[in-house]
Amino acid sequence: MAQSTSQSSSLNQAEGTWLLPSNRKLRNLVSISLRNISLADPCPSRSRSKAIDDDALPQTLKSPAKLVALREQKALGHSRSSTDLHAVLEEAATHSAATDEAVVNGSPVAGEQKQRTPGAALDSPRRPEFKRLRRRSTIEWANATPQKRQERLENMTKERMADVFFSVHVKCVEEPVYVSETVQKTMNPTFRHIAWLNCGPGVTRRKELSLRVWARGAKLGSWQQLLHLKLELSALQYLGRSLDDLDRSLPQNAVLFHMIDGIYTSFSDSLSDYGPPGPDSSQRKKTAASQRSLPTSSFDALLRLSKLDDSIQDALATRDQLAHGLEVLLQNNRQALCERDEVAETEDRLMTIDYAKKTVEKQLEKAQKQQEEKRQSLSVRRRLMKTDSVLRGAIAKKMRQDRSDSYTSRDEHDATRRAVQNQRRRVCEDIQRCYPIETVDGKTLGFSIRELHLPNSEDLDLEQPEVVSAALGHVAHVLQLLAFYLKQNLPYPVIPRGSNSTVYDPISLLQHNSRSASANAEQTLRTYPLFSKSVPRFRFEYAVFLLNQDIRVLLESAYNLRVLDIRQTLPNLKYLLFVATAGEGELPARKAGGVRGLMRVPALERSGSQDSTASGMSGLTLIGNGKPRGAADRLREISGKGKNAVPV
Template identity: 60%
Template sequence: MAPYARLSGRGCCLPLRNLVSVSLRNLTLTPTSPSRPRGKTIDDDALPNTRVSPAKLFALREQKSLVHSRSSSDLRSVSENAVAETDSELSLPANGSPLKAKGKPNGTPRTPQRPGLARDKRRRSTHEWASATPQRRQERLENVIQERLADVFFSVHVNGVGEPVYISETIERTMNPTFRHVDWSGCGAGVMRLDHFTIRFWVDRTNAGRWILLLELSISLRKLQYLGRGLDQLHHPLPQNAIIFHLTDGIYTIFPSISDYVPPVTAPSARANSARLLPTSSFDALLRLAKLDDSIQDALATRNKLAADLEDLLKANGEALSDRDRVPEAEDRLKTIDYAKKTVEKQLEKARKQQAEKRQALQKRRELMRTDHDRRKEQSVELQQARPELPKMGDERSVRAKAIRNQRRRICEDVQKIWPILPVPGKSLHFTIQDIRLPDADSLDDEPSDKIAAALGQVAHIVLMLAFYLSQPLPYPVNPRSSNSTIEDPLSLLKTNASTTQTYNDEKALRTYPLFSKGVPRFRFEYGVFLLNKDIQILLENTYAVRVLDIRQTLGNLKYLLYVATAGEGELPARKAGGIRGLLRGKVDDTPDLSRTGSDDSSASLLSGTFGHNGKMEGKPKGAVDSLRRTIGSLDGSLKRG
């Protein structure tokens, strides 16, 4: 059908199935009254045939087009010269009629101008938003927009059906909604062939579910007016609540919804210019189309019948189908139960094994308890038998403990005499050992390195001997070798660089620190001195429970250790006979040896017989000296192994 035929309302029937979509433009919740055109006053313009009256036509011809008033910045000030020239050229007679202007040959009067002033007064702007802030303008614009926005949906109704045949989706917060394509799949052929329907638009401004009816129009598709192929080709202003119908061949509307509608100009058709009439569809073609339509309707009816039969069949066999659906669920449940059963069996087997192991452990404990009980019985019997001798054994133990303490006092006294530690006159906390001054750990550079090494070697020797005699193992073993003495750190290992690792091949060499500073890294020497001071601190704290205040005072702490070790009541026991002569092989001394071989007393006698009170070696045979060295070496080896 041509657009002209659709526009005039003539043509064949348009069924409802040709409706594709619906749009609503310029949504307004408070429409104006139809009796009063928008933007016009109630005057003669509202009366019919007003524009065709002679007076109105004459007034329209004389009326000039209105333009916007200029702002105050566009008004130009009138200069005083222009005012003077106007006053001089224009004069008025007594009767008030204007005279002829000077310089005009035809005597045409000049248009009188506005009397000028020295300075033109600026017009004050009366716009209500002229002095408003940008925030206030934004709020007013948002309020205007919010008043026009709403949630919209529409419904389609036909005669004979109580419920709506179609309900569109809801478009939220809009003023020009365009809905999706209408889905007519749920409607039958009787509805699809209708050309009359009722459309209702529902709106909700508050977004609270309070829907109100905005428009209700009874539409006849025969009376729709053609607008164009699409909305992009529509340039005509639309009124409030204008409804646009999207059909298969273009967009349409109803005439009352567009005021002063002017149909679009279309090119004249070639068929209209031709005087010869072209034949339309033949009767056979129309008959075939009718038969095809009947076949389609029969197919649709058959499809609906098959769907109904399938639905009835599903309802009749619903129980069997549900039983069939429950079979996989039962199988899955059975698998879950089997898995849980196997898991419980594994846990039970593990619990049984643990129970058997605990029973065996309990049996062993019972046997051990029985054995211990029998042993305790035997010990109790022995204790009962030895009870009369316990006081005597206790007295003997106390006597031996006292003798051990006295012997240690005597040995420490001999050590103090062999290695005298004397204070430096005029200097507090400064001492010498064997007439060699050894400062504290922070002032090791005050003395020559060879003297420092010799003094530290003497201190290492004393610490080793005291650890042996006091039965106190050292955490950091020392190797006294005079001025080349070393000390080991088996507990920790200092982090070294690659060059140090290459210098010391094995870990033992890395854990050995020198007590001499010549030819070794400085930090290793200082760490060795620190370890030696820690040994002295451990001897004081673990043996005599004396707290060390400053471990850097090497000779001060060592002298204090010897002072505490030699303190006690009573006289010192006499040194037993023997000494170095008892170590000589192949010779028997006339003096009886009352000390045990390898005891502390014999070692003390050996040291006292070798060194005098002044710390110098007395004249003894060379074999005795070698024997002394071997004895000291064996003592050092036993201490290292211990």
């Protein structure tokens, strides 16, 4: 123990480590990595850091394995493979093997051993059983296809791969203090840096730890514990700053601890086999080699080695002779072989030319078909173009004939449009006279229609309900007339009935508790009153809102005007009538007999009737002194309220 500690300290000083063995704590551990993972138990007969087929290395010229192979009694044969050598126990005892070897080889050493007394054999300890080496056949590999070889190599590699993770445990803590991530399909996993932030000083200041490595291979369906190490950080062995300084291979399932000052590990062997070479390593090797006692070879071993060398030389000579014979045979028949190759190339070229010929014929046939189709398409296009040319000529001739009439039609259209606009102005002026909208003294933005004051939508309670409903009925009637004369559809149709007017909403339906699904019930629910008596308040307010929406839609759709405040009902309606009556020139006079019901038609009148007499008298008042009267005066005259009303 003292010797290993001194060696470790000398290596630390040689490499310039920062930490003393007593100062290594868990907080100095940066990460952990594994090398040469093996899920199966290693072969006990295989020596560590020695390859199976390393016969060419100088240190294996006189290995015990070769001495055992030289003592085999089997005849010399050709080697079928040089890979994957397996060891087998000797079938016979050591004494019988030595006797048979003396009979076959005639060795004097064996004769002397035969003449030895049995007592001497009993006095000397019995040598351990040796193992002979047998080679496995790989002819199946030699004759396999590259795909098969690749598949076998992948299967072999897959069997060695494994999914690995580790956990770190300390005493007095039941759960692991750290669990790493899982590295999949690897033989040499390198894990991430360990984060000790979640661990307290009671864990990070410890020197001992328990490391458990878990693995899951391709053949294993579940996780298995691969390693369980209980160690102290002070007993770790230093390897160097990095693995590049290591000149020897690591054993199976080697665990490397990456500290802040370098890489450490824990070996069961001495540190001199794996530690970094020091400045006097070569001198120590020479001293160890001089002090080592090497065993010498026997005469039988040298004789068998000589026979083996002769057999190898004979095999090499036979190989060279066969190669020379094959070369001479090829040289003698070179002309015939060349002609055979030329014939094969010519046949291949002819087949290629024949295939190209058939391909060109198919392309030619396809091109001819396309040419015929294009010719037919062109002929059809020519006929269509000719027909279209004749039609365009006729249309152009007609356009030249109608061009002179287009100016006249355009002037007539403009005149008609102006006349319609002027008639609309006159009609709107008559509506404004029938339903005058005037300001109310002492009230800002206060207006009345036919002397009925109508506040805005928020102050409807300032007037009596009868006055408000009557004013809203007048507004509904005005909107219906304007929509008719301006040819604009109202989104919410109004039904003017005086103080019992209503508004219909075909777009939305308010929530209700009634479960009736009939058409009449739905129409009733969509009809909202413009009066507040005997109806829910919210339906009356919603009806006023729909009425204001109709005014806004008329302004925007007919005149592209924007409403500033939708709650001002009468100001917005006054603005609409003002814009509708605006225009250039005087208002046109109403044509006589414009309204058929106001005309006197003798053929259709009921003679002797008071109604017909009143109608006839009213028809005479349409034109008085050549001056047309307003629509309001005529309506008053018909209803009997005018100054010149005809008594009934």
